[in-house]
Amino acid sequence: MIWYPYEQMKTMKPPYEIVDAEGVYLYTGDGEAMIDSISSWWSVIHGYKHPALTRAIKEQADVFSHVMLGGLTHKAVQKLSDKLASWLPGDLNYCFFSDSGSVAVEVALKMALQFNVNRKDGRKTVLSLTHSYHGDTFKTMEVGDDEDYHFAFGEKKGVIHIDTQIRALEEAFEKHHDELNCVLVEPLLQGAGGMRMYDLAFLRRARQLCDQYDVLLIFDEVATGFGRTGYRFVADKVLPDILVLGKALTGGYIGHAVTVAGEKVYRGFYGDDSSLALMHGPTFMGNALACSVALASIELFEGQNYMAKIHRMTEVMRREMCAFFSPKVREVRIMGGCICVEVNDRADLVGYQEFAAKRGVFARPFLNCLYAMPPYVIGEEELVKVLSVMKEWFA
Ligand SMILES: *Cc1c(COP(=O)(O)O)cnc(C)c1O
Secondary structure: OOOOOOOOOOOOOHHHHHHHHEEEEEEOOOOOOEEOOOEEEOOOOEEEEEHHHHHHHHHHHHOOOOOOOOOOOOOEEEEEHHHHHHOOOOOEEEEEEEOHHHHHHHHHHHHHHHHHHOOOOOOOOEEOOOOOOOOOOOHHHOOOHHHHHHHHHOOOOOOOEEEOHHHHHHHHHHHHOOOOOOOOOOOOOEOOOOOOOOOHHHHHHHHHHHHHHHOOEEOOOOOOOOOOOOOOOOHOOOOOOEEEHHHHOOOOOOOEEEEOOOOHHHHHHOOOOOHHHOOOOOOOOOOOOHHHHHHHHHHHHOOOOHHHHHHHHHHHHHHHHOOOOOOOOEEEEEOOHHHHEEOOOHHOOOOHHHHHHHEEOOOOEOOEEEEEOOOOOOOHHHHHHHHHHHHHHHO
């Protein structure tokens, strides 16, 4: 018996059984085709069964699927880390791999906290955003701000939450700079907290204040990385000290994530004293299948000008939604390859999944958000269909 995620098992509707998938389409056991408008939790950026990705993983499987990184290394992880080091902005050169986004955020926080321990700096507090989501493990729940998880904590310690306003940021630094260890954000687009979008100016100011007070800046780009905001990485615009990537890293083929540190953080652990070392090591970090497919994914992203595809998606979304209005809708937000139609009353989204499925679109609204984050390979006609079904729901 499978225990499904985020569900009351007693009342959940049976999930759609997928028997095949190709491009943007999911095929169910009943022979229906649905466009996956949310890329399997935002990860399948090249669509399903992409020949180049499938080839990469098969070729590696013929050599070996996995060896641990404890005392061993291999070509696939070396090539991927070299690629990331040269492809990512600034001095983000030091790649620590793990098996999921949550663990990679844990690693980022552990790095930031131990960075201060190593330099005998007592500051431990994390500054993060209201409505932030950083994963489902305990420390990530603690720094996140999702009321569904508050059962796990009484009063949260070690974290301060602020809104995405520059004034709130400045006040937090004025008041708390003598306890702040790091600032952790989902840059520009807060995903699971409700597809909230905010301004680059906030991040620029965060960078300045972090420099001024010697506080580390961490970008959780597990969701935003690889073009989703319309920037390749938000880190291209504002350079963090630590960058976390997941979800689309492997093109959605297999779970993997990476925490990438800049020079300053790496130096904080480097030395003759073994007690300065980072004490972490997920069993499947640097998995060879994951690294091979991640490298192939990056090569596709670069070689086939994905940023142009994403900009085209933004244009189509703007064009299709510009005349849209419904009294039920509070706001339509579009950024890069993401659209969110926020309703006033979340009850107005009940039944949407079935409505869309009947029309050949797989969707999964949450909170008061009806949203789409399609694979970047989606054709214009298919994207128009995803948006038309959204509009039709409110007609
Ligand atoms: C999904 C997500 C995570 C968690 O990643 P998992 O692979 O599900 O553990 C962390 N941060 C952000 C911003 C995410 O969207």
